[in-house]
Amino acid sequence: MTALQEVIQVPPTGKKVRRRRPSQSAHRWVLLAVVIALLVAWEAVSRLEWVNPMFVSRPTDIFAAIPDVLGDEKAVDALTTTGTSIWWAIVYAVIIGIVGGYLLGSVQVLRDAFYGPVNFIIGIPKSIFIPIFLLAFGINTQTAIYYGAFSGIFYVMINVVGGLDLVEDRHMMVARAYGASWWYRVRDIVLPASTPGVFAGIWYGIKNGLQGVLIFELFISVGGLGSLIKTYTNRLEIDRVFVVVLGIAVISIVLGEIWSAIERRLSRWRPSSTANADTGV
Amino acid sequence: MSATSTQAVRGTARRIKANVLRLAALIALFAVWGYAQGPGGASTLIVPKIGDVFDEFLQFLENRAVYDALWVTLTELVISLVIAALSAFVVAFWAARTDLRAKVIEPLLVWGYLVPHILFYPLIILWLGVGMSSKIAYATSSAFFPIAFNCLRAFRGVDPKYVSVGRAYGASKRQMDWQIKFRAAVPMAAAGLRIGCALTLVTVLVAEMLSATNGLGYLLKFYSQSFNTARSYAIILVILLVVGIFHLLISKLLPKNMEGQA
Amino acid sequence: MALQAKNLEVTYRTAGGRSVPALTDINLEIADREFVTIIGPSGCGKSTLLKCFGGLLSPSRGEVTVNGQPVTEPDPNRAAFVFQDYTLLPWKNVLDNAAVGLHFAGRSKAEGRAKGQEMLELVGLDEFAKQFPRELSGGMQQRVAVARAMAMDPDILLMDEPFGALDEQTRQKLGSEMGRILTETERSVVMVTHSLDEAVFWADRIIVLSARPGRIAKEIEVKAPRPRSLSFIGTDEFALIRAELFRLLEVPSAMAEASQ
Numbered sequence: 001m002t003a004l005q006e007v008i009q010v011p012p013t014g015k016k017v018r019r020r021r022p023s024q025s026a027h028r029w030v031l032l033a034v035v036i037a038l039l040v041a042w043e044a045v046s047r048l049e050w051v052n053p054m055f056v057s058r059p060t061d062i063f064a065a066i067p068d069v070l071g072d073e074k075a076v077d078a079l080t081t082t083g084t085s086i087w088w089a090i091v092y093a094v095i096i097g098i099v100g101g102y103l104l105g106s107v108q109v110l111r112d113a114f115y116g117p118v119n120f121i122i123g124i125p126k127s128i129f130i131p132i133f134l135l136a137f138g139i140n141t142q143t144a145i146y147y148g149a150f151s152g153i154f155y156v157m158i159n160v161v162g163g164l165d166l167v168e169d170r171h172m173m174v175a176r177a178y179g180a181s182w183w184y185r186v187r188d189i190v191l192p193a194s195t196p197g198v199f200a201g202i203w204y205g206i207k208n209g210l211q212g213v214l215i216f217e218l219f220i221s222v223g224g225l226g227s228l229i230k231t232y233t234n235r236l237e238i239d240r241v242f243v244v245v246l247g248i249a250v251i252s253i254v255l256g257e258i259w260s261a262i263e264r265r266l267s268r269w270r271p272s273s274t275a276n277a278d279t280g281v
Numbered sequence: 282m283s284a285t286s287t288q289a290v291r292g293t294a295r296r297i298k299a300n301v302l303r304l305a306a307l308i309a310l311f312a313v314w315g316y317a318q319g320p321g322g323a324s325t326l327i328v329p330k331i332g333d334v335f336d337e338f339l340q341f342l343e344n345r346a347v348y349d350a351l352w353v354t355l356t357e358l359v360i361s362l363v364i365a366a367l368s369a370f371v372v373a374f375w376a377a378r379t380d381l382r383a384k385v386i387e388p389l390l391v392w393g394y395l396v397p398h399i400l401f402y403p404l405i406i407l408w409l410g411v412g413m414s415s416k417i418a419y420a421t422s423s424a425f426f427p428i429a430f431n432c433l434r435a436f437r438g439v440d441p442k443y444v445s446v447g448r449a450y451g452a453s454k455r456q457m458d459w460q461i462k463f464r465a466a467v468p469m470a471a472a473g474l475r476i477g478c479a480l481t482l483v484t485v486l487v488a489e490m491l492s493a494t495n496g497l498g499y500l501l502k503f504y505s506q507s508f509n510t511a512r513s514y515a516i517i518l519v520i521l522l523v524v525g526i527f528h529l530l531i532s533k534l535l536p537k538n539m540e541g542q543a
Numbered sequence: 544m545a546l547q548a549k550n551l552e553v554t555y556r557t558a559g560g561r562s563v564p565a566l567t568d569i570n571l572e573i574a575d576r577e578f579v580t581i582i583g584p585s586g587c588g589k590s591t592l593l594k595c596f597g598g599l600l601s602p603s604r605g606e607v608t609v610n611g612q613p614v615t616e617p618d619p620n621r622a623a624f625v626f627q628d629y630t631l632l633p634w635k636n637v638l639d640n641a642a643v644g645l646h647f648a649g650r651s652k653a654e655g656r657a658k659g660q661e662m663l664e665l666v667g668l669d670e671f672a673k674q675f676p677r678e679l680s681g682g683m684q685q686r687v688a689v690a691r692a693m694a695m696d697p698d699i700l701l702m703d704e705p706f707g708a709l710d711e712q713t714r715q716k717l718g719s720e721m722g723r724i725l726t727e728t729e730r731s732v733v734m735v736t737h738s739l740d741e742a743v744f745w746a747d748r749i750i751v752l753s754a755r756p757g758r759i760a761k762e763i764e765v766k767a768p769r770p771r772s773l774s775f776i777g778t779d780e781f782a783l784i785r786a787e788l789f790r791l792l793e794v795p796s797a798m799a800e801a802s803q
Contacts, residue, residue, distance in 0.1 A: 027384035034385055055408060112299035114306075123479055123528050125486040127498070128520050131505035131513050135327045170630045177599055177617045177624040178695070180647040188646070192634040211397050218399060218491055219502075225400075233403040241404060249396040256395040269634040269675045 057238040062246065065239040075228060075244070082213060082224035085141050089148025089209040094202050096149070097156025101201065104157055105164035115161065118154055126151045126212065130219055141223060144216040151212025155204035163197015164190070196270070199263050206259075210252075329511035337515035346500070347519065353496040354485060354523075357413050361420035362481045366474060369425050373432030373470075377462075383437055390433065393426040398484070402491055411492050420484040424477040431473025435466035475535050482527055486520065497523065545699055545731040546573040546596060546622075550605035553591055562603075564756035565591050569605070571750065571759065573699070578725070578732045578769065582742040583752030583760075584792060589735040590703055592757065596733060597622045597701045609698055619644045623692035627704040629684040631676040631691075638663065638672035641690040662690035665724060682713040689721065693728065700725070702734040706741065718744070719773065726770040739788045743781055744771065751791050761791060 039059045045051055046058035069075045104110050104118065130147060137143040167190050175185045217226020225244060232241045311331065317323040318330060325333075341347045376386035402419055409415040439462050447461040489498025497520050505513040551569035554562040566588040573579050581589050594600035595607055598617040607614040609621045617624075623644070631640045639646070642659030646652075663669040666686040668679075676684055685705060692700055705721075706714045722745070725732055736742050742749050746765050753760040763784055767775055775781055 027381055030381060031385045031388060034389070108295075109298055109302060112295055113302035117303070120525075120528070123482075124521065124524050125483040127483070127487040127490050128501060128517050130490070131501065132517070134505070135510065170626070170628065171632060173599065174624075174626065174630045174632070174643075175647070177597060177626075178619045178644040178647050178691075179617055184647050188632070188635075188643075192632075195634075207395075211399060214397055214399050215487055215491075218402065229400060229403050233407055238404070238407075245400045245404070248400055249392075252395045252397060253392045256391075269677065 054236060055238060057242055061239040062242045065237075065243050069240050069243045069247075072240075074231075075240075078223060078225050078228040081141060082217065082226070085144045085148060085213045085217075085224060086210050088145045089213050090152065090206050092145070092149035093152030093156055093205040093209045097153045097201060097205055098160055098198060100153070101157040101160025101198075102164070105161035111161070118157055122154050122158060126208075127215055127219070130216060133216075134220065139220055139222055144213050144222055144224070147216045148209045148213035151215075152205035152207075152209035155208050156201040159197045159201030159204060160194065161197070163194030163201070166197060167193040196267060199266070203259060203263075326508055326510055329514055333511035334514040334518070337511045338518050341515055341519055347497075347516075350495055350497045350500045351519075351523065353413065354489065354498070357416045357420065357485045357489075357496065358481055361417045361424060361485065362478060364417070365421045365424035365477055365481065366428055368421075369429035369473070369477070370432055370470070373429045373436055376433055377436030383433060387430070387433060390426050390430040394430060398423045399487065402488060406492055411494055416485055416488040416493065416496070419488045420481045423484040424481045427480060428473040428477040431476065432466070432470045435469035435473070436462060438469065439465040471535050475531060478531050478535070479528075482524065545575050545577070545609065546733070547571070547608045548596070548605065549608075551592075551595060551602050551607065552604040553588065553595065553600070554603045566595075566602075566757045568758050573731055573733060575731055576729050578745055578747045579734070579750060580742040580746040580748075581733065581735045581750045581752060582737065582739070582788065582792070583757060584754045585737065587752040587754050588757030589737075589752060592752070593624075593701050593703050593733060593735050596699070597624050599624075619648075619692075619695040620697055622699040622701050623695045623697035625685070625688050625692050625700065625702040625705045627707045629676075629681070629688045629708070631684055631687055633676050635676075636672065637668065637674050637676065637679065637687050640676065640687055641694055643691060644695045658694050659690070662694045663687070665693065665728075666690045667720070680713070681709050682717045685709065685717065686720075689724070693724075697730065699731040699733060702732065704735055704737065707737070715773075722770045739785050739792070740776070742788060743784050744775065745769075749784070749788065751788065763787065 042056075043058045043060060046053045046056055104114060126147075129150070133143050133147045133150070137146055171189050171193060172185065175189050180188065213224075214226055216222070217224040218230065219226075221227045221230070225248070229241055229244055232238075232244070314328060314331060317328045318325075321328075372386070376382045398419065401422070402415075405415045405418050409418055443461050443465050444457070447457050452461060485496075486498040489496035490502045493499040493502075497516065501513060501516045501520065504516055548569050548571040551566060551571075552564065553566040554564045556562050569592065581592065583589050591600060595602050596614070598607075598614040598621075601615065612621070614621065631637075632643065635643065638656060638659045641662050642655035645655040645658055660669060660672065663672055666689055668683060668686055668690070671679060671683065676687070679687070685708075689700075689705070706717060709717065718741070732745075734741075734745060736745075743765060747769065749763040749765065750759055751761040751763065752758065765780070765784060767778070767780055
């Protein structure tokens, strides 16, 4: 029904399964070199004034601005506010999404009725509902949390349903043949078999919950990083904007990599044919 | 024969049940709305009258401004999608040709995807202004990474058996690229493109809502900030309609199962 | 007598509401420690019959009893299954897989581990206890599946083409090893197979099922004492019975005649 299903089922970071071996590490140095080259090019373009340095700043200035931002009480406040909002948005999205997903996936009538609509909601730009959230809950950080949770919930649900589809009949038959009660079947077959879907769901819940909170903060001033970035931009403190933006970017990347490492570890049991299917040749 | 007919009957029964449930959910929604409006005593500033929203919606269908906004949004959408898809395709194809390139480019693409692009939007506005170009830049940068990542995976993941067949039958380098690698990669690349389509739509509308001078997102923001609630709800309906048609088009043009064409 | 099937009949109801008989008129007794193989043309209901024996499927008519107790639902202590595609749980390690039946029965972890370890030793895989199934070859996985069944101390082992998914060499190696294990443990075994050689080599008695609806076309006894060495394959008895099976399964009229 919608176009997003693939992205849901393949978290892009979860797939680099290759083990680190010295002979294979050459590309890491090249990667580092590329990143450095990009930074140098940025610096050069700015210093040679090919573009207006006032608008694009430069890596050295940004680096020098880190203590300024960290010393800015408003910045620290904004980070705390946004961090808290994101945390609660994700918690709501994941919990409601997982419970809802298991319900939607395992009750046939519900699935028949609402899988399609939920899938459609995923394809809708959630931002168009921000005005309704504002009307209903007011202009405050709590609303940012609700909107963030709303942005993430449906991704979690759809992926949990996808996870339930991974439960194989033959494993259920083994459980029956070996006398497993309902509870054991859920605990030892359904839950472990559906973990890949749950993981993908949490992943997309986090990504979209986080994005939702940031979008909300940029749309309407309720404090937090959104307002901070807007303030810095309006004052043309571009190096400070970059400290915040790149800081969040680096945090996102690091968290993403940690997440995929955890997921790799927890899904060791998965047959290599599916786990590494797209590692490439 | 009779087997299929009973199956059909059972299928129909299931469909009826599902539709009853959907209807019930819809009725519940309107009931809550109606309650809030009447006995609940909510202000029309928050919950507009259902009839008003419907009237506004009908008026929109004849409103020149709405079609102008739609045109702006669609233009931004198509331009970003074309730029993102083409550049992603070229980068992925170039990167897939050697092992080293692929290994260096892939993490960059993943990182580019992990970063919340929305944070850059105020800067993009600063650089490109509030016109269409800032929306296009933002949507393009958001859609580029998932498309490129999927295409790279697609080109890298081409089943070696096809490549062996190509070699065994003496395919030239160029034939190998176009007849074998490209063809075999179509399904996954198409998946990337579908994601890109959906993402462009989402990002274009967000961008218009944050700051713009025209477009459907801009209209929504304008009406909601002028507390014209019925109109805000009506424009949301318009956007939902556009989104629905857009997704229908995607599923027709880029079907899930492309194996037949690959 | 370990297992008895009386007037067993299984009919499937198609989506159209018609009933299609899969098995009819099955009367069978399996003695303690007897090894019975079931063979028949594909689609004759061999696996269906095995599922009835194990309680995974309720017959439309008739009943199955194990040691006099009617079978209504699966009870791995009574009859434990070994499936064709092993179906180990991929997220549990080998030891936990072997002990999974005890786990489902609510036994303590220590008890399960001890019993599982013992069974893994029996099938020669105790060193692989901490490995995950995907790290084992098909033959090894099937041995774990056998250990899983044996851990339940079942009265009967029900094996559904246990070597069907393995290549010829693994099949032979695993076969002779299993022969030793199954003979040592002195259990009744019912094994479904589509291989003539397997059917003869293993069995005290071969049950030949006719094509759909499956009914018992013929019972053939194999007199040679078990466990048998591979040299049994060279004997006249083996050759004669194999030829008989071949005739029954490949020549339609022969089967029809036998079914009368």
